[in-house]
Structure formats: C-alpha cells, structure tokens
Ligand SMILES: Nc1ncnc2c1ncn2[C@@H]1O[C@H](COP(=O)(O)OP(=O)(O)OP(=O)(O)O)[C@@H](O)[C@H]1O
C-alpha cells in the first residue's frame with residue numbers, strides 16, 4: 001500500500017512534544033510533508049533552535065511512522081525552529097522581541113553578568129537572534145566582558161525618530177550604560193537618572209527582531225528592577241545563586257520579588273554558580289568551596305528547575321576579564337555547560353509560553 005500524507009500526519013499525531021505535553025500536529029510543529037514511494041520527508045518546527053529534545057523528538061517521529069504507517073519507510077526530517085512568544089501584539093514596547101529574560105540575584109558578585117553574557121552567546125550559537133542589555137547602571141560590566149570598552153552606540157533616524165543603535169559584537173546586539181559614561185562616572189547615575197537611562201535603552205533603542213533579549217540586572221531588588229518591570233513585559237527571570245546559605249537568603253528575596261502579584265514575572269529557573277572547584281591536575285576531584293548543592297535545594301524548595309550547576313573555572317574569569325567569553329572558546333570544556341544552560345533556559349521559555357498568560361507590565365497607581 002502506498003504511503004499517504006494523511007497516514008503520516010495521523011502517525012505524527014501520536015507523538016507528543018515532551019515539554020509541552022501535546023502532540024506535534026496540534027502544536028503545528030509539522031510542515032511540508034513530501035512522499036515519494038517509501039521516502040517520507042517533512043519539516044519539524046521546534047519552539048527554539050536551542051531545543052535539547054531535538055534528537056528525542058526526531059527519533060519518536062521515525063518510530064511512529066515506521067510503526068503506524070510502513071516499517072520500511074525511509075524518514076528524512078528537516079529541523080527548523082520558530083521561537084515562540086507570548087508577546088505578539090501585546091505591547092508597543094519592543095514589539096519584535098519575542099522573549100525578554102532577566103538575569104537576577106539578590107546578591108552581588110555571584111556571577112550574574114558572567115551568566116548573562118555566556119547565556120546570550122550560547123543562545124546565539126544555536127542560531128537564535130539575541131540581544132544583551134546591561135541594566136547594571138551602577139557597575140556595568142558588559143563592556144569589559146564583551147570587549148566593547150570605549151564604544152559608543154550610534155544614533156540613527158528611524159521613521160523620523162532618533163533611535164539608539166545597539167552595538168554588534170560576537171553576533172549579538174548589546175547596549176550598556178557603560179557605553180555612555182566612563183566607569184568612574186557610573187556612580188553618579190543615581191535614582192531617577194539611572195531609571196530613565198534604562199527606560200531609554202528599552203523604548204528608544206532599535207533592537208529589531210530578537211528571539212531573546214537577555215537583561216543583566218544589578219544586585220539586589222531595587223529601583224532598577226521596578227523600572228524594568230514597569231517598562232517591559234519580562235517573559236521570565238533566571239535567578240543566579242552560589243551554593244552557600246547566606247547567598248540563598250538574598251536569592252530568596254529576589255524570587256519573592258518576582259512572585260509579588262503586581263510584578264508576577266515567572267522564574268524560569270535557578271543557576272547555581274561557583275558550585276565546586278576541580279584542580280586541572282585532579283579533574284575528578286570536586287572541592288565544594290562555598291558549600292554544596294545550595295542551588296539544588298533552593299530549586300527543590302521553590303519547585304523551580306535547576307538550569308545549571310557551574311563550577312569555578314579560571315578560564316571563565318579570564319574570559320570575562322579579557323572580553324572573550326569562555327563560551328566562544330571551543331577548546332574549553334566548560335563552554336558545553338553554558339550551551340546546556342542555554343538549552344534548558346530556552347526550553348523553560350517555550351514551556352512558559354505554552355502554559356502561562358503573557359506578562360503584563362507593572363502599572364503603578366499612586
Ligand atoms: N563560574 C565561575 N568561575 C570562575 N570565575 C567566575 C565564575 N563566575 C563568575 N566568575 C568571576 O567572578 C566575578 C564576579 O562575576 P560577575 O561579575 O559575573 O558577578 P555579578 O553577579 O554580575 O556581580 P555584580 O553583582 O557586581 O554585578 C568575575 O570576576 C567573574 O569573572
């Protein structure tokens with residue numbers, strides 16, 4: 001019997017997306033089915049190019065077609081992706097940015113900026129369009145980490161309006177308050193001035209079409225966080241912690257802040273940074289310098305995904321200091337850990353978009 005498109009579609013309707021828990025056909029993830037004798041070809045449209053389930057889903061499709069349609073079928077799957085969004089038409093702010101991801105922590109120095117930079121570049125590596133906004137008005141570190149010190153964003157006239165053009169580096173678009181003020185002046189960017197600078201970077205910058213805009217937040221839970229959630233609907237937050245208890249207490253504050261009903265930004269998951277140290281000459285030995293598994297416990301307590309446990313590695317710091325993020329360095333094994341973090345984060349974004357209502361910007365009534 002010859003293979004038909006409808007038989008293939010029927011078979012694929014038995015395959016569920018493991019994250020979204022619905023079948024691929026209802027999710028409109030199957031396109032362009034072509035049949036020629038025993039050859040079956042189609043396009044599988046994933047929710048992100050960083051999908052960690054890619055091979056698993058492909059395998060399940062092949063199994064379903066062989067099982068339900070023809071065991072001799074030769075299946076050829078082309079994989080593309082269309083990053084999902086909950087934002088289409090919901091807001092005039094950043095209308096072409098599909099997902100806004102804030103990287104936060106209640107505590108300073110835990111590695112938010114390092115995670116932001118490497119996460120942004122890892123997402124871009126998978127093929128996504130990515131932007132990186134440094135919202136750390138008081139201590140911007142993105143210019144150094146991205147080797148952009150001294151750069152100034154250009155101003156262009158777009159549709160008759162003056163717009164700030166993000167600076168392109170390593171395949172992503174970047175803006176930082178550090179582009180406007182020298183590091184020594186940054187301390188004068190207080191209160192309203194700092195908030196207004198951040199607002200401008202969101203509403204008056206030409207970010208263009210992005211799948212993910214990563215926002216590196218300052219430590220704490222202060223004005224800048226409020227400005228952000230009032231200005232842009234944040235898809236979700238990635239919360240960074242180190243393993244020790246004192247860090248956890250601050251991090252809990254950040255988690256609670258996002259959960260306040262008026263703010264209501266879903267936390268996509270926890271990143272435990274500086275989890276352990278393995279001396280290069282003893283790669284199998286793990287020293288838990290800052291305690292053990294605090295991030296894992298925190299994630300379990302708050303029923304949040306643990307997106308990554310990142311060890312202390314000298315090349316991570318050196319990469320940051322030299323403006324060559326470690327995720328770009330192929331010979332560094334740790335780059336893989338950031339790629340996995342990017343996959344996990346993109347996966348959580350897709351799940352969030354499938355399951356929850358869009359985030360609203362916070363309206364302040366006084
Ligand atoms: N996993 C890691 N291994 C080694 N060094 C790291 C790691 N993560 C971060 N660092 C280093 O720790 C320092 C602090 O990191 P980073 O600036 O990313 O933290 P932060 O949370 O953004 O700090 P701040 O609160 O000041 O904004 C940097 O020198 C960075 O290179």
Ligand SMILES: [Mg+2]
Pocket residue numbers: 112113114136139141216217218
């Ligand atoms: Mg920082």
